[in-house]
Amino acid sequence: MMRAQIEVIPCKICGDKSSGVHYGVITCEGCKGFFRRSQSSSVQYSCSRQSNCPIDRASRNRCQSCRLKKCVAQGMSRDAVKFGRMSKRQRDSLFAEVERHRQHQRLQANSVQEPQPLQAYRSSKDTREQPSHLIPPLPAAYPFSVEPELAGCPAEVIPYLDCHIVEAQTQGLAYRVPLRRGENNSLSAGRGFESTRSTPESILNMTGSEMGFHPFDPESSFFSYPTSLQTEELAASIIRSHKETTQYRLEELQALRWKVFSREEVHIYQSKPVDEMWQYCAVRLSDAVQYVVEFAKRIPGFRQLCQNDQIALLKSGSMEVVLVRMTRMFNTANNTVFFDGKYAGTELFKSLACSDLIAAVFEFANNLCALRLNEQQMAVFTAMILINPDRPCLEDRERVQRVRTEVELALRHILHRDNQESLLQKLYQRVPVLRSMCALHIEKLQWFRQLYPLTVHSLFPPLYKELFGSDADIHSLTTH
Numbered sequence: 416m417m418r419a420q421i422e423v424i425p426c427k428i429c430g431d432k433s434s435g436v437h438y439g440v441i442t443c444e445g446c447k448g449f450f451r452r453s454q455s456s457s458v459q460y461s462c463s464r465q466s467n468c469p470i471d472r473a474s475r476n477r478c479q480s481c482r483l484k485k486c487v488a489q490g491m492s493r494d495a496v497k498f499g500r501m502s503k504r505q506r507d508s509l510f511a512e513v514e515r516h517r518q519h520q521r522l523q524a525n526s527v528q529e530p531q532p533l534q535a536y537r538s539s540k541d542t543r544e545q546p547s548h549l550i551p552p553l554p555a556a557y558p559f560s561v562e563p564e565l566a567g568c569p570a571e572v573i574p575y576l577d578c579h580i581v582e583a584q585t586q587g588l589a590y591r592v593p594l595r596r597g598e599n600n601s602l603s604a605g606r607g608f609e610s611t612r613s614t615p616e617s618i619l620n621m622t623g624s625e626m627g628f629h630p631f632d633p634e635s636s637f638f639s640y641p642t643s644l645q646t647e648e649l650a651a652s653i654i655r656s657h658k659e660t661t662q663y664r665l666e667e668l669q670a671l672r673w674k675v676f677s678r679e680e681v682h683i684y685q686s687k688p689v690d691e692m693w694q695y696c697a698v699r700l701s702d703a704v705q706y707v708v709e710f711a712k713r714i715p716g717f718r719q720l721c722q723n724d725q726i727a728l729l730k731s732g733s734m735e736v737v738l739v740r741m742t743r744m745f746n747t748a749n750n751t752v753f754f755d756g757k758y759a760g761t762e763l764f765k766s767l768a769c770s771d772l773i774a775a776v777f778e779f780a781n782n783l784c785a786l787r788l789n790e791q792q793m794a795v796f797t798a799m800i801l802i803n804p805d806r807p808c809l810e811d812r813e814r815v816q817r818v819r820t821e822v823e824l825a826l827r828h829i830l831h832r833d834n835q836e837s838l839l840q841k842l843y844q845r846v847p848v849l850r851s852m853c854a855l856h857i858e859k860l861q862w863f864r865q866l867y868p869l870t871v872h873s874l875f876p877p878l879y880k881e882l883f884g885s886d887a888d889i890h891s892l893t894t895h
């Protein structure tokens with residue numbers, strides 16, 4: 416039964432149909448056999464290219480070295496425990512991942528024609544604007560969405576946004592799936608999935624009136640909304656949005672603190688070629704940004720800004736928010752950050768060849784951790800970072816300023832409530848530091864692009880290119 420369930424998840428190595436957990440990882444029979452053969456002491460593979468060959472179903476036999484590397488990177492190990500002996504936590508994670516895949520499949524089956532990112536996001540009025548990955552359909556890892564017209568609605572009037580959180584862990588990554596109010600969110604009870612949980616499609620198909628709240632008209636409500644809503648309610652709404660869109664739960668990050676990369680594992684990352692490591696981190700970073708995009712969309716007032724301004728704010732602010740959120744996953748005791756399922760020190764990122772940036776990011780995290788922000792303070796602080804009328808390329812600065820004023824009031828309110836007003840000044844002091852790190856990050860990308868233009872153009876996530884890249888990264892590279 417369990418095996419049949421696992422098989423909905425494709426092989427982690429090549430994407431072919433899986434047949435269960437082999438050597439600790441969900442794989443197909445082919446990769447299982449390959450890994451078994453590779454463990455013989457007489458076998459030694461080498462790559463004739465740059466050790467970054469793609470491994471998929473069609474290409475998996477072309478480079479044994481890269482295939483083995485991927486097996487190891489995914490966690491395959493001769494000593495891995497068999498599924499039957501997995502810990503309860505691992506089993507829950509696996510169940511959750513199975514369910515996520517099922518939901519994704521159901522979602523795909525139901526939407527014959529999935530909306531393009533742009534169509535899903537833009538209103539028909541904004542035809543002059545460029546396509547954007549900044550407001551993508553939600554990633555598979557985050558399998559729920561809100562109807563566009565509801566997205567700017569205060570969470571308190573959206574019953575299904577007042578969600579319970581369940582986690583699905585894949586390779587140490589925790590994802591959130593909202594449940595409808597009143598439903599059991601207990602994965603650990605071992606009965607969560609077959610129960611009455613709402614599926615993404617049921618959420619997507621629900622209209623506002625079916626759910627018992629008033630129709631929401633973003634255009635007409637803007638002027639009344641931020642000013643009429645009490646500051647306290649605004650703060651509560653932002654806090655809720657933050658909670659719904661963090662990549663990992665705080666308790667879980669705490670629980671995983673002991674999981675630090677071993678020397679051997681660090682060595683594997685350090686031995687990656689520069690371009691491979693960049694690509695890898697670019698994907699991780701883009702994942703994190705998608706959660707920030709979702710957060711922004713749920714900040715009251717954000718969706719009522721014109722779409723060009725929403726995109727401009729995300730382009731300049733989302734990386735800053737990722738860096739602030741990173742403090743949640745930072746352990747000052749040993750200077751490590753939660754990356755790829757375990758805690759990693761600066762040395763793990765050596766092969767990115769930008770030690771100054773990494774050092775700055777870690778130092779920033781250390782300093783921000785010292786302020787000991789609680790989740791609520793962080794929520795409203797990050798909303799304030801996003802809603803910034805000083806960002807370049809804004810069309811309607813006054814409108815952004817109006818929302819910003821409300822968010823600032825919300826932050827003051829929270830700090831006053833916590834009797835920590837002195838934090839405000841300290842938080843403002845971090846803002847230029849964030850800005851300079853992001854500028855350095857862009858500089859590094861420019862350097863990297865000169866060396867590996869094709870990698871950026873062809874292998875980096877579209878969202879990453881749209882956020883940090885140049886026009887040439889986004890559109891076709893005519894010189895190549």
Ligand code: HC3
Nearest residue numbers: 662693696697699700703737741752753754776
């Ligand atoms: C430090 C980091 C940016 C932040 C990344 C975070 C903390 C984001 C949230 C994820 O859940 C976990 C995570 C993993 C990797 C972290 C990145 C590693 C390196 C990157 C630096 C800013 C370097 C920039 C990466 C590059 C060059 C590809 O853009």
